[in-house]
Amino acid sequence: MIDSIEERIALPVGEVALTRPRDAEALLSEEGFENEEFLPYWAELWTSAVALAHDVARRSLRGAGVLELGCGLGLPSIAAALAGGRVLATDWSADAVRAVAANAALNEVAVETARVSWREPDAILERAPWRYVIASDVLYEPRNAEQLLELLPRLVDRKGRVLIADPGRRPAEEFLARACAGRWHVRSTTSSRSPRVQVHRLRLR
């Protein structure tokens, strides 16, 4: 049983209640680390998630298909559902998937959930193209950047948009340089919520 706390986050679509583990570090396990360096990053609410949730909440999504990658606690997914999107929240951590389902229920919004790793993405490719693919603070390891550069162009078509919020991590810089040099048009803005976080909007050329 995970000892949890609840907090409330004000968004343009209203206040969202979010439950998360009181102490993310207490979830570290040697077994988990040996298995793909599986760290409990899902258990924290990162600043980028709040920034992305604000961005998404200002959009009129009205039935648009929205996929969140590496959702953690799922605040941007809940914001997207409150803005009218049909949302699938995914993460490779089963605990994260359980947490986002519980948080969606707490806020009485419909958010579908699935355990999906970027290395085995069949379940989300089957449902492509997505209108929006969203993710916050997922570019913290070079291998993540590598996997997402390969995966993202298969998830959207030219009408689709990818929104990535990031606090300026080094692998994100490398990801953006390669995305711009490759298949993507990228527009980046500083989040009104946090001067450290940028929201990158990507569309296929």
Ligand SMILES: C[S@@+](CC[C@H](N)C(=O)[O-])C[C@H]1O[C@@H](n2cnc3c(N)ncnc32)[C@H](O)[C@@H]1O
């Ligand atoms: C730094 S946390 C950010 C969580 C959440 N998006 C936020 O901003 O609060 C990174 C998230 O990406 C997930 N993740 C990392 N590598 C992944 C992979 N290969 N496939 C799917 N999810 C992954 C982690 O489990 C974690 O939930």
